[in-house]
Amino acid sequence: MSTVDGTGIVTEAEPAGKGATAGSGPAAVPERSSGGAGLRAVPGGLSAGAREQAPASRPPGALRAWWRLLGSEAGLTFRRPRNLAVLAVLAAIPVLIGVVMRLFAEPLAAGAADGPGNGGAIFAQVAGNGLFLTFAALSLLVQLMLPVAVAVVAGDAVAGEAGAGTLRYLLTAPAGRTRLLAVKYGNAVLFCLAAVSVIAVSALVIGLALFPAGPITLLSGTTISFAEGLLRIGLVVLYVTAGMAALAAVALALSTLTEAAIGAIAATVVAVIVTQVLSVVPQLSWLHPYLLPQWWNGFDGVLRDPVATAEMGQGLLVFAAYTAIFGSIAWARFTGKDITS
Amino acid sequence: MTTGAGDHSIVTRGLTKRFRGGQVAVDDLHLSVPRGSVFGFLGPNGSGKTTTIRMLLGLVTPTGGAWELLGAPMPGGIPAALPRVGALVEGPAFYPYLSGEANLRRYDAADPAADPRTASRRIALALERVGLSAAARKRYRAYSLGMRQRLAIAAALLGPRELLVLDEPTNGLDPQGTREVRALVKEIAADGTTVFVSSHLLAEVEQMCTHLGVMRTGRLVAQGSLAELRELNAGETAVVRVETPDTAEAASVLAGLGLAGVRTGDGEAGAELGAVAPERITAALVAAGVAVRGLAVRRPSLEDVFVGLTGEGFDVDG
Amino acid sequence: MSEQQQRGTREPARGSRVVRWGVPIAAVAVVAGAIGAGPVIAAVQGDPVLPERTAERLLADALKAAESGPEPMSGTVLQTASLGIPALPQLSGTGGTSPAALLTGSHELKVWYGGENRFRLAMPGRMSETDLIVNGDQAWLWESDSSTATRIKGSVKAENAPGNATPHPGALPTATTPQQIAEEVLRRADADTAVGVSSSEKVAGRDAYQLTLAPRDASSLVKEVKLALDGETFVPLRVQVYARSAAEPAFEIGFTSVSFTPPAPENFTFTPPPGATVKEQSLDELVEKADTEAQARQEKGERLADGLKTVGEGWTTVAVMPFSEQDLRGQVPGQGAGRQGQGGQEDASGAAADALLEAATPVSGPWGSGKVVRTKLVSALLTDDGRLLVGAVTPEKLVEVAGR
Incomplete structure (x- = not known):
């Protein structure tokens, strides 16, 4: 207690332990805290006071309550220093790539072009058109950095609250398990969108600042206007967000299995790395279409002419399947879980 | 107040929690907490109090039995009942990087029945109630142990509550803080709110509660009003003890008053009090010229009851 | 409560647990069903939609x-x-x-x-x-x-x-x-x-x-x-x-x-995008170039082709030609040689030949001995006396043909 008020000493019965003297029965002495900064009696009392309001203000709509909780989640996520640092790193990488390419444009472009089929060409294009930095940065970051960022937030979602003990207070509020989980997932998707957008915007700004802008040459060799290029960047952002949202579902499922957030985060990252390794083993090519990371780069379909809607549609279906399966696993686990932390 | 469960805020029927591995944390619990009571839930550490509270609040699923909260059968009644229940479970837990006020706002947002329009007012009121208004904008990280405990109580007071569940509310508090919590509980109870408070300290419970339930290794060994529990060892009667150098004379006075079991010891005499009023004994002793240094009446205490029930004392940290 | 107490799970309401986990199981089933839907639906609605044809x-x-x-x-x-x-x-x-x-x-x-x-x-x-x-x-x-x-x-x-x-x-x-x-x-x-x-x-x-x-x-x-x-x-x-x-x-x-x-x-329609390297080649030139590229291989190949004969016909045709390990080293890389010369290709081709030979199993017969490479569809037998037998047949058949 911050203050111990000298005047607050109350004559008190001897604790009922070692034989109380006559007349000092338990619960006999009513006591009053005599002021100070301690717990204070509020005139009217809270229960009574609040009860007055209850009939006057009708209970808020369920939808509104959902939005309020989502807003609270988002506020928590986007005010948390750690998450802001993650977003800052994501924003800094396109800047780094852009600056390096500006300084060493020639050798890097030539070197990159040596690796056919590995996206090297897309880097070579950056020097000619700043808009391509967005695609280049996303194709690079979507492999590991972005998944790690998503894992940090989605893996922490339930396990972090459980570890801190705040989960029990949310549930006794009562947030409702299904509602809380849905809101947590919605918030994770929101973070995915923010993370992808941060990369895109940062790359766009630095790309346009350091390199010439203009019409864009697609992978198919067709040229589209700058404005349409921006539109296609928007599509890329949405597609990559959907891919990350699927990963967020996996991370959320892992998050319901443990009370150690770091465990869920690490498990998600390890899962991503393992699948990345599997997806370069040619003997496992039959497995590749079922691996999530395999589809993250599918946004290159936006850069074809015509846009490879079939492939990207298939990618979105894969994302939806992952989201449905792992989302329902998370739900089954979380709604039946004993909260003992 | 609301539904037909009548006059009980909490009712459990055969509530049981068996953990994997066969360990029984709570065994066949039949708890009845009358509305408006201050119910002390007493038991040594590890006797199943916290597991019971977690089951009552729907955090842990019982392996057997049924329970009702504020008249609503659980766990189906969680959305209806829990908004009317304020809870402090196993110590405070908050977001360290948020201020006290922001922390309360967070928990308020989790309650779908809470009206966001009145949130600021209710939060300010709850903070004022626990004396944290001045520290409302300080980060929780910077709070002292006592402030954290008080913030947890404030969180339990965010809305109009019909039931307050406080798990070890004075844990970590200094004596002053302990007194303040006790005062607050009484004040809340005075408004008609039922308070269910768990503790391993008999002294604490005894001073604020009207009713008691006693846990021992997962079983409820006794429950009822304080008076009812005292009667449990009605067989033991009150004893009067006189401190005096004139032990023989004192003994004869006591015997003369018709007291049974008169005995003498080193510098004292004693007897069973029976129906005799203590003041009559005092007067008789003085009239007989006995030099009384002190006179004490020792009634059978709850402590005796509990030691009998649980086999151990309660002020000993288990 | 002690840690070990809290670790436990609920064995209560068994039924509700089954119902809960039924949801993800159903989700997996739906996805698996969607993946296999094509063949399954085709099998189920096996009725020929098309008129029968011989x-x-x-x-x-x-x-x-x-x-x-x-x-x-x-x-x-x-x-x-x-x-x-x-x-x-x-x-x-x-x-x-x-x-x-x-x-x-x-x-x-x-x-x-x-x-x-x-x-x-x-x-x-x-x-x-x-x-x-x-x-x-x-x-x-x-x-x-x-x-x-x-x-x-x-x-x-x-x-x-x-x-x-x-x-x-x-x-x-x-x-x-x-x-x-x-x-x-x-x-x-x-x-x-x-x-x-x-x-x-x-x-x-x-x-x-x-x-x-x-x-x-x-x-x-x-x-x-x-x-x-x-x-x-x-x-x-x-x-x-x-x-x-x-x-x-x-x-x-x-x-x-x-x-x-x-x-x-x-x-x-195609218009070269700005900034792209534009080359021009006539088809004839291109064919010629492809030809000359192939020439080197062809020259070696000619020697082989001279001695090429086939045994059997139809599915079990076996091609027999003079060939040696040396030829193999020169031949394997040819497939990748179309692109602009990249350093290290020679070494890589040698390695490929070695890998190929390592995977081969030695066989022998009255005609001598050799090494057989078997894939799912094609077998090849390289005899020590400098013949190569290739066909979509079992290695046994190749050994038999080698003895003729």
Whole structure:
């Protein structure tokens, strides 16, 4: 207690332990805290006071309550220093790539072009058109950095609250398990969108600042206007967000299995790395279409002419399947879980 | 107040929690907490109090039995009942990087029945109630142990509550803080709110509660009003003890008053009090010229009851 | 509460737990169902939607349709090979566009066909694409990796249509549209083949006939070849080659999506984008260049070809030619040599030859001894006396032929 008020000493019965003297029965002495900064009696009392309001203000709509909780989640996520640092790193990488390419444009472009089929060409294009930095940065970051960022937030979602003990207070509020989980997932998707957008915007700004802008040459060799290029960047952002949202579902499922957030985060990252390794083993090519990371780069379909809607549609279906399966696993686990932390 | 469960805020029927591995944390619990009571839930550490509270609040699923909260059968009644229940479970837990006020706002947002329009007012009121208004904008990280405990109580007071569940509310508090919590509980109870408070300290419970339930290794060994529990060892009667150098004379006075079991010891005499009023004994002793240094009446205490029930004392940290 | 107490789970309401976990199980089932939906639905609604046709009739219709040329169409072709070739360093690269890469894994090719002399082929890679666009007498090869547009001058003949057009042999697959391979298979449908037909196939969402061609000779490694023909247009939609040793096709090429509406004209126009390297090559030059590139190999090959003879006919034909390990070292890399010279290729080819020989099993017979390499569809026997025997037959058959 911050203050111990000298005047607050109350004559008190001897604790009922070692034989109380006559007349000092338990619960006999009513006591009053005599002021100070301690717990204070509020005139009217809270229960009574609040009860007055209850009939006057009708209970808020369920939808509104959902939005309020989502807003609270988002506020928590986007005010948390750690998450802001993650977003800052994501924003800094396109800047780094852009600056390096500006300084060493020639050798890097030539070197990159040596690796056919590995996206090297897309880097070579950056020097000619700043808009391509967005695609280049996303194709690079979507492999590991972005998944790690998503894992940090989605893996922490339930396990972090459980570890801190705040989960029990949310549930006794009562947030409702299904509602809380849905809101947590919605918030994770929101973070995915923010993370992808941060990369895109940062790359766009630095790309346009350091390199010439203009019409864009697609992978198919067709040229589209700058404005349409921006539109296609928007599509890329949405597609990559959907891919990350699927990963967020996996991370959320892992998050319901443990009370150690770091465990869920690490498990998600390890899962991503393992699948990345599997997806370069040619003997496992039959497995590749079922691996999530395999589809993250599918946004290159936006850069074809015509846009490879079939492939990207298939990618979105894969994302939806992952989201449905792992989302329902998370739900089954979380709604039946004993909260003992 | 609301539904037909009548006059009980909490009712459990055969509530049981068996953990994997066969360990029984709570065994066949039949708890009845009358509305408006201050119910002390007493038991040594590890006797199943916290597991019971977690089951009552729907955090842990019982392996057997049924329970009702504020008249609503659980766990189906969680959305209806829990908004009317304020809870402090196993110590405070908050977001360290948020201020006290922001922390309360967070928990308020989790309650779908809470009206966001009145949130600021209710939060300010709850903070004022626990004396944290001045520290409302300080980060929780910077709070002292006592402030954290008080913030947890404030969180339990965010809305109009019909039931307050406080798990070890004075844990970590200094004596002053302990007194303040006790005062607050009484004040809340005075408004008609039922308070269910768990503790391993008999002294604490005894001073604020009207009713008691006693846990021992997962079983409820006794429950009822304080008076009812005292009667449990009605067989033991009150004893009067006189401190005096004139032990023989004192003994004869006591015997003369018709007291049974008169005995003498080193510098004292004693007897069973029976129906005799203590003041009559005092007067008789003085009239007989006995030099009384002190006179004490020792009634059978709850402590005796509990030691009998649980086999151990309660002020000993288990 | 103590830790171990809290660890526990609920064994209560068993029923509700079953219901809860039923949801993810149902989700998995739905997804698995969606993945396998095509074949399953086809199997369930097995009723032939198409009128029954005998194999002869179908072959005739197909050949007639092939003669009059394919209709305008577009689609995605997927080629999957699981030939059981020993892992070669050079071949197992991912995403490569060299024909050698087609021997392993799966590859996608997009086709737009607008009629004679108007087509586009696109090979999408990860963040890259290679396009061949032919529009009348205009032909462009676009490689996004190097940002190079190559204009090919000279008219492209009809017989160079879709699969045949290989102006840049290093960058595009040589032999891979369903039409082409189907023709090859149709020619083979003769006396030593058991032919079956079904009318209830579904390929790329279209009802199709399926011809099944199974070799009668047991020494053939090929179990059967399945050819799916579109029910309306008789365009070959899929070819599958099954080996005796595996249930999954060893080689498969087919449309994963196909549309017979004429593709948009934009697909056949190409303007080199600004900043791209533009080259010009006449078709003749290109053919010449390809020829000279092939020349070196050919010269070696000629020596082989001189001594080339075949034993047997039909499915179990075995080719016999003079060959040695030395030749092998020179031969294997040839497949990747089409691209601009890259350092280290020589070494790599040597390594590939070594790997190949290491995977071989030694055999011997009255005729001498040698080494056999066996894949799912092809066996090769390199004898120590400098002969190479190759055929789609069992190694035993090769050994037998070697003794003749």
